[in-house]
Amino acid sequence: MSKTVLEMKNITKTFPGVKALSDVSFEIKNDEIHALVGENGAGKSTLMKVLSGVYPHGTYEGQILYENVECQFRDIKQSEEKGIVIIHQELALVPYLSIAENIFLGNETARGGIINWNTTIAKTRQLLKTVGLEENPNTLIKDIGVGKQQLVEIAKALSKDVKVLILDEPTAALNETDSDNLLKLLLELRKQGISSVLISHKLNEVVKVANVITIIRDGAVIETLDVQKDDISEDRIIRGMVGRDMTHRFPARTPKIGEVIFEVSDWTAYHPLNEERKISDKVHLKVRAGEIVGIAGLMGAGRTELAMGVFGHSYGKRITGKVFKNGQAIDTSSVDKAIKHGIAYVSEDRKNYGLVLANDIKFNVTLANLDDVSKGGVLDDNKEISVAHEYCKRFSIKTPGIFQKTVNLSGGNQQKVVLSKWIFSQPDVLILDEPTRGIDVGAKYEIYGIINELAAAGKAVIFISSEMPEILGMCDRIYVMDEGRMCAELNREEASQEIIMKAILNSRGRAS
Amino acid sequence: MEQVQKLIKQNLKQYAMFVALFVIIVFFQITTKGILLQPQNVTNLILQNSYVLVLSMGMMFVIITGYVDLSVGSVVAIIGAIAGYMTVQLKISAIPTILTVLVAGVLIGMFHGVFIAYVRIPPFIVTLAGMLLFRGLTMVILNGRTMAPFPKLYENISNGYIPDFFGGSGLNILTLVVTAVLILLVAFGIIQKRAQLKKYDIKQTGWAFDIAKIVIAALLIGFVGYSLSAYKGVPNVLILIGLLFVIYNFVAERTVLGRRVYAIGGNEKAARLSGIKTRWMMFLVFVNMGFMAAIAGIVFSARLNAATPKAGNGFELDAIAACFIGGASASGGVGTVMGAIIGALVMGVINNGMSILGIGIDWQQAIKGLVLLGAVAFDVLTKQQSD
Incomplete structure (x- = not known):
């Protein structure tokens, strides 16, 4: 008989400046596969992090009930004790340990600190059989594919006596066969009384296996659909995921579009570690002066990899393809060459790739163009200060002063510092990778304003974003990217979220 | 009051190593009964x-x-x-x-x-x-x-040691002259820094703090200079170190490199x-x-x-x-x-x-x-x- 195992009641979670979840309730029964769908940034992962104790009790409002008893998880360990196990998109396996060692990592079959390898191996065999993985327990993780690694993660969860298995985009990196195997396994586990929460963008899979679908948008539950009662179609789910009021979220702009000034052609690159895997596959792309061109796609579509590859071959191996500026082929094989040719790349990860956090605003703003604030290799302090002042004022960066360390700034202001740095490098082409990620609505609007300003000044802007409304609201033209390929090119007028989603899903259909 | 505390805290961090050095010097000056800071020992x-x-x-x-x-x-x-x-x-x-x-x-x-x-x-x-x-x-x-x-x-x-061109007896005159010039340079640097901060309208500590800095620096340099002059004058190697310091400090703070x-x-x-x-x-x-x-x-x-x-x-x-x-x-x-x-x-x-x-x-x-x-x-x- 089905009964509720786990219940989240009225969960509200706020980050400084953003309400990530508002009053979300969520329920899991003991014999279900519960799909959780929503756009990137809708709050799915945050909800699961609350559930698994990554965000400890007290940092959110609301209640978590496990078999009708309230739980106050302070860390993952405590939620795992109850049998709630989360498997993240980025797998948490140690590449140079064996399958068996990974499965029992932190949970070793040991007595007095001495590992009993015989029982470890025997138990691993048992678990591998359950998940349908035919591998030697002593094989190293690095030697098996991602699909199998995913199964090892599930085996690891099973070793912990799991009741509720949470999978965050488990099939994102898998091919069709591996995905099918994984989904079958979930159905199998359900029969054994193990429920799953499946977070996925692949709606065809969701429709295939889930009995309940919860749609989240902007941190709130839009609806919960029962597969047996409600009419379930991908269209309906997509509408639920994306439908929202889109007026006044973006500053007005009249595009003045000129000639093509930037072009990438036949760009192919391979993964730096896995040299068989293509991360960019014959990509063509062109941008005109004054144009904002969006690249839409799901996480892992290869957009960042493409951008970083073009920008100084910063990512990828065996890169082939040409970059043109104003019709001339240019060499962008190192970052300083790319910068000299007037290309700027604002990373999606401002903390790791954008800022030197321990240093102040002034230091960061001038870093990519020290030539303009120095003479004969000697820095002109006064000029640096006035440049930093100018940008703080121009972009209204909220700070006590230009000597403020960037680590102390809010996300939005940090992003403005990064943008300042790149605008000060006097580029003609700006590649903005998720420029509004993790910043609040007000700051987003200001950043949109800056982007419009750049386009108005005749710059070519490439705007990468996983938030579709943003792409639709800002861009003159949109490329849709999936699995390293451009799978559609849309004009502003013809583009809509449904069409983009369909382009992605269709491209996957073709691939398999 | 809170502001004063904050000021002390911030500056404590910045000048902690100076304070530490000072405390250590005082400690050994007392325990060695004054031998530590005798002219010969300073050299x-x-x-x-x-x-x-x-x-x-x-x-x-x-x-x-x-x-x-x-x-x-x-x-x-x-x-x-x-x-x-x-x-x-x-x-x-x-x-x-x-x-x-x-x-x-x-x-x-x-x-x-x-x-x-x-x-x-x-x-x-x-x-x-x-x-x-x-x-x-x-x-x-x-x-x-x-x-x-x-x-x-x-x-x-x-x-x-650098020979004393002035040929003074007792104290080494050249050393004293160099000391005086150094003190002036340091004072000038601090005052200039203030002027710059003021020009860009950047909040800074009060005058008292900078004056204290100048006085402390003057006492320090003056003392070392006096000690050296009372012994054999400026060692050659000190000039070398001074030069390296000026160059490397400049490279670190003021150059693109x-x-x-x-x-x-x-x-x-x-x-x-x-x-x-x-x-x-x-x-x-x-x-x-x-x-x-x-x-x-x-x-x-x-x-x-x-x-x-x-x-x-x-x-x-x-x-x-x-x-x-x-x-x-x-x-x-x-x-x-x-x-x-x-x-x-x-x-x-x-x-x-x-x-x-x-x-x-x-x-x-x-x-x-x-x-x-x-x-x-x-x-x-x-x-x-x-x-």
């Missing part, structure tokens, strides 16, 4: 620590990139050995010898740099190998023996994506370390007036410790040349003070270890508080 302190001061300035740049160089002690030794071999065995005069060993230092730095920056072996391993390699080669060159003496000119680098080193240490990925050639910069940092180790090697062998196989044993640790005591961060990106100097002086005063007190080398070692740990712990704790 001694400078001479004794000259090579560590030089090494720690070079080491600071390595540490700012986030790494350490373990080879410098052995490089000091081999530089002395080469110089000894050239002057004693081959009878080559001082100037060509000095030039040769400086080139040798640069080559050694390039050797490390190539493996670190281009073959991509972690600096810890490369310089550990260098430490063994150059120590071994030192013994090969010296055949296990000591070579002495050096030509007078060479020896004078460390054991000579220095800025790039800080950026690499602070966030290598961001630096690379900002168009900085990170490998080339790493190479340069280690080449510079080799060069500085060569200077330290000359200074040390000149002071001993001999090249010995054991020269420079453990100097790398002294230099590294000096940098960390002087406020460098082990994760890179943070550190100043001034800090390296202060750190080296803290170590030097502790060594010297304990020697005067007759504390054995065993205890000195142990106490230095604790001081290093204490200094870094203090730094880490104050940082945690401010977060």
Whole structure:
């Protein structure tokens, strides 16, 4: 008989400046596969992090009930004790340990600190059989594919006596066969009384296996659909995921579009570690002066990899393809060459790739163009200060002063510092990778304003974003990217979220 | 009241190492019953620590990139050995010898740099190998023996003094003049900095604080200057250190080169994506370390007036410790040349003070270890508080 195992009641979670979840309730029964769908940034992962104790009790409002008893998880360990196990998109396996060692990592079959390898191996065999993985327990993780690694993660969860298995985009990196195997396994586990929460963008899979679908948008539950009662179609789910009021979220702009000034052609690159895997596959792309061109796609579509590859071959191996500026082929094989040719790349990860956090605003703003604030290799302090002042004022960066360390700034202001740095490098082409990620609505609007300003000044802007409304609201033209390929090119007028989603899903259909 | 507290807290962090040095000096001044700050001992302190001061300035740049160089002690030794071999065995005069060993230092730095920056072996391993390699080669060159003496000119680098042109009796007039000029320069620098901050309308501390700074600096420089003049005047090596300090401080604070080193240490990925050639910069940092180790090697062998196989044993640790005591961060990106100097002086005063007190080398070692740990712990704790 089905009964509720786990219940989240009225969960509200706020980050400084953003309400990530508002009053979300969520329920899991003991014999279900519960799909959780929503756009990137809708709050799915945050909800699961609350559930698994990554965000400890007290940092959110609301209640978590496990078999009708309230739980106050302070860390993952405590939620795992109850049998709630989360498997993240980025797998948490140690590449140079064996399958068996990974499965029992932190949970070793040991007595007095001495590992009993015989029982470890025997138990691993048992678990591998359950998940349908035919591998030697002593094989190293690095030697098996991602699909199998995913199964090892599930085996690891099973070793912990799991009741509720949470999978965050488990099939994102898998091919069709591996995905099918994984989904079958979930159905199998359900029969054994193990429920799953499946977070996925692949709606065809969701429709295939889930009995309940919860749609989240902007941190709130839009609806919960029962597969047996409600009419379930991908269209309906997509509408639920994306439908929202889109007026006044973006500053007005009249595009003045000129000639093509930037072009990438036949760009192919391979993964730096896995040299068989293509991360960019014959990509063509062109941008005109004054144009904002969006690249839409799901996480892992290869957009960042493409951008970083073009920008100084910063990512990828065996890169082939040409970059043109104003019709001339240019060499962008190192970052300083790319910068000299007037290309700027604002990373999606401002903390790791954008800022030197321990240093102040002034230091960061001038870093990519020290030539303009120095003479004969000697820095002109006064000029640096006035440049930093100018940008703080121009972009209204909220700070006590230009000597403020960037680590102390809010996300939005940090992003403005990064943008300042790149605008000060006097580029003609700006590649903005998720420029509004993790910043609040007000700051987003200001950043949109800056982007419009750049386009108005005749710059070519490439705007990468996983938030579709943003792409639709800002861009003159949109490329849709999936699995390293451009799978559609849309004009502003013809583009809509449904069409983009369909382009992605269709491209996957073709691939398999 | 809260503001005053905040002010103290912020500045405590910034000037903690000065305060620490001051406390240590006062402590030993009392316990040694005034011997520590006698003119002869002040001169001694400078001479004794000259090579560590030089090494720690070079080491600071390595540490700012986030790494350490373990080879410098052995490089000091081999530089002395080469110089000894050239002057004693081959009878080559001082100037060509000095030039040769400086080139040798640069080559050694390039050797490390190539493996670190281009073959991509972690600096810890490369310089550990260098430490063994150059120590071994030192013994090969010296055949296990000591070579002495050096030509007078060479020896004078460390054991000579600037002659007093004014020919004063008693106090050394030249030294006093130099001291006065230095004090004026420091005061001028502080006032200029204020003017600049004011021009850009940046909030700054009150006048009282800067005046206090000037007074303290004047007292300090004045005291050292007076002590030197009361003994033999300015040692040659102090001029060398002063020059190096001015140059390296300038490079660190005011040049594109220095800025790039800080950026690499602070966030290598961001630096690379900002168009900085990170490998080339790493190479340069280690080449510079080799060069500085060569200077330290000359200074040390000149002071001993001999090249010995054991020269420079453990100097790398002294230099590294000096940098960390002087406020460098082990994760890179943070550190100043001034800090390296202060750190080296803290170590030097502790060594010297304990020697005067007759504390054995065993205890000195142990106490230095604790001081290093204490200094870094203090730094880490104050940082945690401010977060």
